[in-house]
Amino acid sequence: MWWKTTSVLILIYVIIAGIGVPLKPGIDRVAPLSSKAGQSIELQVFGYNSTFSETASEKIRVWLEFDSLHAIQSGKVDVKNDTTLLASFQIPARLPQNKQSVLLNVIVDHPTNGVSLLPAALEVLADTAVNTDAGNWNEHPISQLHVIKDFSYPYRNVIYETIRNTYFHVPMWFALMFMFIASVYYSIQYLRNPVAENDRRAVAFTETGLLFGFLGLVTGMLWAHYAWGKAWSNDIKQLMTAVALLVYLAYFILRASFDEPEKGARLAAVYNIFAFSSLVPLLYIIPRMFASLHPGATGNPAFGSEDLDNTMRLVFYPSIIGFTMLGVWMAQIRYRSLRLRDRLADID
């Protein structure tokens, strides 16, 4: 019984920490979006979760960055309120590497909020009318940044708060994998020792795995709708997951199409092992061959370390454990109901 209570306690912790812990401050957007070389502009920076007015405006530094060698620092910074500040820049007349247009990152360094970055925020076009050499790209290199280490989740543009879905959507896949591994284990056990016990366990774990797969697919579609713009973008992982669910639906069709339950159980166990082995290339080899919108797309089917910081790990791993234990619990109840059904059928 203790592990059932533990799984619920872990999940309560995951939900509270997953929703309660704030995001790091970040830059939501800037205005204007484009400018010309050689001009001086007043850039409006809109913060997210930020407390700009917490310190004197002289201590806030703002840069426009092209790469590590090319960056300009703002002259005067004017804090309007907690989430808005004005920074004036004199953009040099020549663009780095003599390009016609460049996309610059905006970097804000704040003593208490820490450093935040908005990639490709401002587009600067070359202006042929200006032919002075005024301005220099590396007068004030980016240095002495305030890196704040506190208990908060990283800020990512576009996904914002939905980074918390990492604790609810991703563990579905881990739980699914554990359920299917357990199911295959009991299928192998059934072939070695054909007692109904092993078959019932395999069925219960497969059903629970399918539930997690379905939930993972639906939650993924909801997240994708707001992060990628479309609920179904034919991403290779979405397709492969849909196919994996088809495999296990076929498993239940196969079971149901035999008159003698013993024969159905044996052949379903064989198919389960066969299908699980084909799931490995489906989920781990094929996604490497095609481009994907998922993080860690090229080469790494799992999560890259840059997608998960230490604070997130403190919630992410417990979440996997919690959902897996909850899955085992659900599978156990299903297994017990199957056993009850079989016992009743034997009496008949």
Place this chain on the structure above:
Amino acid sequence: MKFFKTPRILTLILFLVIHLPLLQAQGNRDFMRETGKIYVVIGVILIIFIGIVLNLIRLDRKLTKLEHQLNEEKNEQSH
């Protein structure tokens, strides 16, 4: 376990289906698209919760059926 009978669940789902578009219609933009998108997280948690609850209801019904079967058999034996 009369509580989990279908009509109530259906009423709840109908309520949500009817009211969600109304909630959305109040703002010009989809409320889930607000800066921060925290409602997407709430939505994901709700989907998982509803999925697990629906699974529990399914199990509950199966067990109720088995209990009925068991009771019938006991009655037959006692007669």
Place this chain on the structure above:
Amino acid sequence: MNFFSQFFTLLKKEFIIEFRQRYAISGIVLYVFSMVFVVYVASISIKGQAQVWNILFWLIVLFAGINAVVKSFVQESGARQLYYYQLVDPSTLVLAKVTYNTLLLLVLNLLAYGTFSLVAGNPVKDLGLFALVILLGSIGFAIAFTFISSIAAKANNSATLVAILSFPVILPILLTLLRLSSIALRVIQDTAFQKDIINLLAIDGILIALTFVLFPYIWRD
């Protein structure tokens, strides 16, 4: 009897059965011809695109393959299967079946390639690679379809079951084949296709190993 003499006897038996019931093999060949023709007529408007040719070719191969292999277990009556069961080792039997079906699919695929390139043109630029892809595809399809049809033959509604059970399993092979053959058609440029070939060989290897280990459990009745 040792393994090899058993294996070759069984392989010979497959050929003898096939040539005794000549209508079955002629049926499959006709199936390929009519499918090629129907696909060609239906896709005249999009002719000339190498990628379309590629996809249509592999769909023809897939459906011809599934029809050719399914009969290998369904055509044999229960009594005859019981007879084999007493005589031979099930692993040897399934290996003979897989070998025979590989050869059958190889012939059918070459036939499909010949007729399809006759009517719809031949966009293949790298013939060596394409031949290798056809060979690997025949092996993979033969293993998966033989195994699945041996499961489905035990059930009542076999034809539907084979499609339901095998398409998800075949998908990794099909996707890799499509990718490799579009490299052979020069639709996409990729110099590192050796990795895909190794993937395909690995999948084929896993499938044949599983078939070898699991088939005795299907066979037992």
